[in-house]
Amino acid sequence: MTYRFMSSTARTIFRSRSLWATQTKCALFHSHFPEGLLAIKQAQLSVVRSALPANRSYLHTSTSNWSENRNESEQPIAQLPQLMNNPPHIVWPSFFKSVSNLMSSFLIIKPYFDHDFSLKEFVRGAKQALLVIANALAVGDLDSLKDLLDKEAFSEIKDNIRRFDGKQLAELAVPHPEDIYLTFPYQVGIIMNDNAKGVQERFVEITVCFHILRGLSELIKTGDFQPGPSSFQTHRDKIVICNYRFIREFTKGVEGQWTVNLVHHFNLSDS
Template sequence: MAALIYTLCQNVYKNIFYVHAINKINKNIGINYFLKQLLSYSNSKQSINNQLIESNKLTSNIYNKRNVYNSLVSQNSLNKIFVRYMQQNVRGFSSISPNPAPKPDPPKQRSLPPLMDFPEIVWPSIFKSVRNWILSTLIIAPYFDREFSLYDFVVGSKKAIEVVSQKISSGDFKELEGLVTNDAIDSISKSVSLLSLAQRQQLAIDCKDIYFSFPYQVGIMFDDAETSSQQKRFVEITMVYHVLQDLHLMRERGEEPPLNVGLLPEFRDKIHICNYRFIREFTKGVEDQWTINVINHFKPSDFL
């Protein structure tokens, strides 16, 4: 009996020990799980704190950059206001301007000033040349003057500019009456009075020195005069002459200028271009002759 009681007590104690051990194990497992969770939370919190710190740093950098930009913008605005004020109130501001405008180059002094206010013409125009042939051949010759020939006119005009240019060079303006219109004489005499002796001498042209010439434009004008029932008709021809000084002396020596004479430095200053415009009235019953209403001499080297 006593042995039975001892055995039962031993089993009870074993069970109690097992239960206590199991509870302790479970308690340890729970504590470990709780510690693991707590550690994980702590790590996540630390990570969040690190992220917040980095975010604060980035935000601080952005604000700092924005403040620097705003300060620069405000400084630039103040500079602009200061510059505008100085430009309006201070003389000689260009000397202290941060970006002064470059001064334009002074105009080149022409070796031969123009005689009249007329555009310089150098080369022919294809369209005008075709129109010139149509007007001279199909209108002027059949209806105005049957003896008119554009070729003969060009040949005769060379002698005319020789006479006129030499009288202008010598200052004999009274001798130009009948050859040049009065308005042109007044304009030319004023221009020649401002020229030097050397410049006046350059105006004299020898027709033998002309190496190229052409009619630039042929024009027909009609004028309905109120005092007359008859319509007035005029023809204008603008001529261009290329002149090489002392060309006739070269030809007397058996020399001819090269085709690219205008590009060679030794001939460049000897080349002159003359623009002359001739006018004549072709009204029926009116006898008139060719006169000059525009005269201009210039050197191509002045435009290089």
């Protein structure tokens, strides 16, 4: 199946002239590393904290609301500054949310919002968005992200990224797609809201979580890494978790496009 970021309107984000230069700087390919979730989960710590609820009404639980358990790492490393204020810390998928995601996808989004919608294809597009955004931020190229980031998110990131030094900025980069060893949609939210004119506004929010092991592609090439709990535990200080949230308006008569309203990178050892 040809890659499609949910609909033709979303693909225009990646075709925009402002983003094309950034896209050529990063490798937009799919990860070939097997997603051994069970083995990885045994090796890492499940660490997340609650986020502030959004000030909107929801048909289904939105990705703006999270509540997870948080454990402290025994040997934390230096913590990256936050790109956004009060971000959620999502590390592992939720079984109940996964079931709800499938129901929302097949019973609401596909029949009523976007007939071409595919959650699997969306995640593939989300991985491309991660590469574009992460590598642009790593070189301070915020201007190329104006069409991809939500306006409020862009403003917040622009203010907070000033606290990053050169080394911290470089740590945001994801130069090798093969280093992304796990990707999953954490939560799909359907947002319904009546505006001042009495029109029912409709939005879809999808939060995607990425697990990245820095240098994984090189470790595999040199034979220094064998998939399994012990290997991930040995290299856990190189593991970065990225939480990205995507939103699109589906209000009748509105030609919405997918934008990103949450960008959060954190080291597993920081959590």
